[in-house]
Amino acid sequence: MPIDIDIAKVARLARLALSDEELDLYRAQCEVVLEHAALVQALPTEGVEPTSHPLRRTNAFREDVVTECLDTEEVLAQAPDRDGNYFRVPPILEEP
Amino acid sequence: MKFEPVIGIETHVELTTASKMFCGCPVEFGAPPNTNVCPVCLGLPGALPVVNHTAVEYAMKIGLGLQCEIAPHSVFSRKNYFYPDMPKNYQISQYDLPLCIDGYIDIETDEGSARVGITRVHMEEDTGKSTHLGAGGRIGAGSQTLLDFNRAGVPLMEIVSEPDLRSAVQARAYAEEVRGVVKRLGVSDVKLEEGSMRFDANISLRPEGASTFGTKVEVKNMNSLRSVQRALEYEIKRQAAVLEAGEEVVQETRHWNEEDGTTAAMRSKEEAFDYRYFPEPDLVPIAVDEAWRSEVASGLPELPAQARERYRAQGLEPTTAGLLSREVDLGRVFEDAVGAGADARTVANWLTGEVTAWLRKESLLLPDSHLDGAALAELEAMVGAGDLSATAAKDVLGGVLSGEGRPAEVAESRDLIQVSDSASLEPAVDAVLAANSDAFEKLKSGDHKVMGFLIGQVMRSTGGKADPAAVTRIINERAG
Ligand SMILES: [Zn+2]
Numbered sequence: 002m003p004i005d006i007d008i009a010k011v012a013r014l015a016r017l018a019l020s021d022e023e024l025d026l027y028r029a030q031c032e033v034v035l036e037h038a039a040l041v042q043a044l045p046t047e048g049v050e051p052t053s054h055p056l057r058r059t060n061a062f063r064e065d066v067v068t069e070c071l072d073t074e075e076v077l078a079q080a081p082d083r084d085g086n087y088f089r090v091p092p093i094l095e096e097p
Numbered sequence: 098m099k100f101e102p103v104i105g106i107e108t109h110v111e112l113t114t115a116s117k118m119f120c121g122c123p124v125e126f127g128a129p130p131n132t133n134v135c136p137v138c139l140g141l142p143g144a145l146p147v148v149n150h151t152a153v154e155y156a157m158k159i160g161l162g163l164q165c166e167i168a169p170h171s172v173f174s175r176k177n178y179f180y181p182d183m184p185k186n187y188q189i190s191q192y193d194l195p196l197c198i199d200g201y202i203d204i205e206t207d208e209g210s211a212r213v214g215i216t217r218v219h220m221e222e223d224t225g226k227s228t229h230l231g232a233g234g235r236i237g238a239g240s241q242t243l244l245d246f247n248r249a250g251v252p253l254m255e256i257v258s259e260p261d262l263r264s265a266v267q268a269r270a271y272a273e274e275v276r277g278v279v280k281r282l283g284v285s286d287v288k289l290e291e292g293s294m295r296f297d298a299n300i301s302l303r304p305e306g307a308s309t310f311g312t313k314v315e316v317k318n319m320n321s322l323r324s325v326q327r328a329l330e331y332e333i334k335r336q337a338a339v340l341e342a343g344e345e346v347v348q349e350t351r352h353w354n355e356e357d358g359t360t361a362a363m364r365s366k367e368e369a370f371d372y373r374y375f376p377e378p379d380l381v382p383i384a385v386d387e388a389w390r391s392e393v394a395s396g397l398p399e400l401p402a403q404a405r406e407r408y409r410a411q412g413l414e415p416t417t418a419g420l421l422s423r424e425v426d427l428g429r430v431f432e433d434a435v436g437a438g439a440d441a442r443t444v445a446n447w448l449t450g451e452v453t454a455w456l457r458k459e460s461l462l463l464p465d466s467h468l469d470g471a472a473l474a475e476l477e478a479m480v481g482a483g484d485l486s487a488t489a490a491k492d493v494l495g496g497v498l499s500g501e502g503r504p505a506e507v508a509e510s511r512d513l514i515q516v517s518d519s520a521s522l523e524p525a526v527d528a529v530l531a532a533n534s535d536a537f538e539k540l541k542s543g544d545h546k547v548m549g550f551l552i553g554q555v556m557r558s559t560g561g562k563a564d565p566a567a568v569t570r571i572i573n574e575r576a577g
Contacts, residue, residue: 090241
């Protein structure tokens, strides 16, 4: 079953700048994955509960208790750039 | 052509849990930037989220308060997008299996009453806060962006309404009612100005009588209940003008600008967002059985709709009853005052009038003031006994609110006690009648127009402290 994939769109969504050669390479690879998914999707699943998690567990909770946070200096030491207590990043051009 | 607006509202509510949705960092407004953060809410590699039990119960309360069904099985999903205030590059949210579905609330406006469907209430995490520095501080015009992740991971509920609203007035009433419900549930501080409650609207127009939908526009950045109404009123006019000119409404997101009173298109996107939702592999599903559901349901407080019914039964007008039912602090003081024997309508009118105005002017909440139900009842009793005029009572109320003392003390210290006993008033009345014998003669010969003048003279000579009703009675006696 041939699957069409807009590999350029996938790359854009993942913010990856790919060359034409790379786009061709990944298109072929992703198509194989999608073809396999299509095979699985074709199975008769009527009456089968959808699996949203491989573990057969529910309700893993923690109590609403405050725990210790990281030291701000340690946190900002990881930042590419900072301004006082803030992370500083390039200007944002788009709204989510 | 007449157009009918079709409006749906998305409400975001931050919960007032002690800790965040998926980690133990504290939920607190106004902490120094990046102090309430940990590997989980910073999205550091290898960190794993664990669901806050209380947040789930709060979410269930909101669902039950909005008459929703609680899903026996619900699942967290990843919503993927790149934005620097989301350190993981995805937001943990709910997608196809939300916790609460299919509820409603009833609203009442001057346009009548309406039932508004609630499509769903789902759980997610809030984003961090970005500050855009640079030209005008505007998004897109900035030269840099500063990030604070204290808010990242704060439990956030999204309440989605059906497109059941048909006017800007209804939209505002809906927003007020949802806020009232959440406030009564005590699961959020619902402060619009601090962003702990936020409203976005989807709005389209269609020819009146049509059953299809027009092209919808999303309106964001409405930071007060009033701006929800204003923004939608503006947008209805704008879209009607576009359609009347034979043009088409563009599907887009528009930003409400409070100062201009207009909406403007946000920078258009190159393509529609594709969030590529998939089940969150780091979290197992949530299963709510009947025992858990009914345990949470049995802990629900009275909802605004029920309180409103009680207040109406006490003789309050619909708008007054509505306000007291949504503003739970006012409602509590109202009930205390009535419980202490005060007249319901008088007390309700003070609370929704002078008291609300005073609180707004001082930017305070009722519990921050010195007013309680007992004080209101005392004040009302003084008016009832003729010790205070209605005008003086409002003065006294201001004094009580700002902590000058009990009503009797304030009335005393501000010298506002009204004189109504005849023995004290008769000398003043007689003096006025003697000094204004012409007017008094006219009155005696049946010219009642001079009555107001004579009462005014007595009020003047007593420094405004005479009870006008008592003065009228004495003058009438003297006139025979
Ligand atoms: Zn954290």
